[in-house]
Amino acid sequence: MASGELTSGAYIKHHLQNLTYGKFPDGHWGFAHTSEEAKEMGFMAVHVDTLGFSFVLGALFLFLFARAAKKASIDAPSGFQNFVESIVDFIDENVRGSFSGKNPMVAPLALTTFIWIILMNTMDLVPVDWLPSLFHAMGVEYLKVVPTTDPNATFGMSIGIFILILYYSVKEKGLGGFLGELTLHPFGKWMLPANLFLEGVNLLAKPVSLALRLFGNMYAGEMIFILIALLPFWIQWSLSLPWAIFHILIVLLQAFIFMTLVIVYMDMAHQKEH
């Protein structure tokens, strides 16, 4: 527990509050000291912890993989090189299996989402109090270490995917083709409003479900870790260890699902015939 005098509710609330930097209602910018202050800032605020951790993890991923790419030679790979290549192979296989179009961007996109999400999710396995306590000692009031428990991060990614879906749908099918797909199916042109409604929901559900699925899984997992952390310290391991082991599965599975759906959505955006 962060400190003895905190109630359980306050402890949980504290753990679920991002480190927010934004514009106060009176116009000046600064860190929010309470959840209420953060809420009052509205849209004109950023979660410094989410941005920071996700940037560090993404940069770590790209640094390691770019170094491996630079060192890659046709001689037998070893160690980390081998690991990187097996992941690349895995992604390549998935893309080949699910994506029928020709687009050199899809595979790197899948690789980036997969590894980045794994790294962000893995932050969940760091005991919930370590990093917040460490940063608290340095004067940082709030810290949420798992970027994927922040809907801003998951929606940020899924909006990026949504933009790509729209872009490639229009590029591959033409604006008319894309609009036709939205309005002329599944009931034919006399039921245009119904078609538009159904296809519109279908289209919008893609980014929303992507983001909410990842967010929900990770948020719930984090929540359970926080609840376990409320128990007496000598019994915590008996629950946190099994949950952490199970959570490894969720970490990988959610990243894999996200990646697979990205590939499938990109494939659908590239298909000319409905």
Place this chain on the structure above:
Amino acid sequence: MNINLTLIGQTIMFAMFVWFCMKFVWPPLVETMAARKKSIEDGLKAAELGKEEHALAQKNAEDLIETSKTQAAEIIANADKQAVVMIDNAKGAASEEADKIKAQAKSELDQEVTKVRNELKDQVSTLVMQGVNSVLDKEVDSKTHKDMLSKLSKSL
């Protein structure tokens, strides 16, 4: 849990990461892996080819050894045959020669015998003539009885 500018920040960050990955991470890795795959395939193919060549060479060598063996056996057999023939020939020639020598020796011997006999005849006839001469003295003309004497000597 509030939706705010972080959303846009995360989207931009995501786009940057994907761009970087697409530019500097994915292509070199995939190219290297493809190149390695190709080199391994080539190596395997070359090994297969080498294996085939080796098998072929071995077969050729075996064939060569086999033919050499048969040839050697033939040569030995021929040589044996030839030796037998030569020995036979030599035997024949030797016995012929021996026969010749024997015949020659025999004819020489015959000649000698004849010669000696003739000489003996002559001597005997001379002796007879001398005897007769001494007995008959001049009564018998040697010229007149020469024919008779020579007949006599021939009948000896």
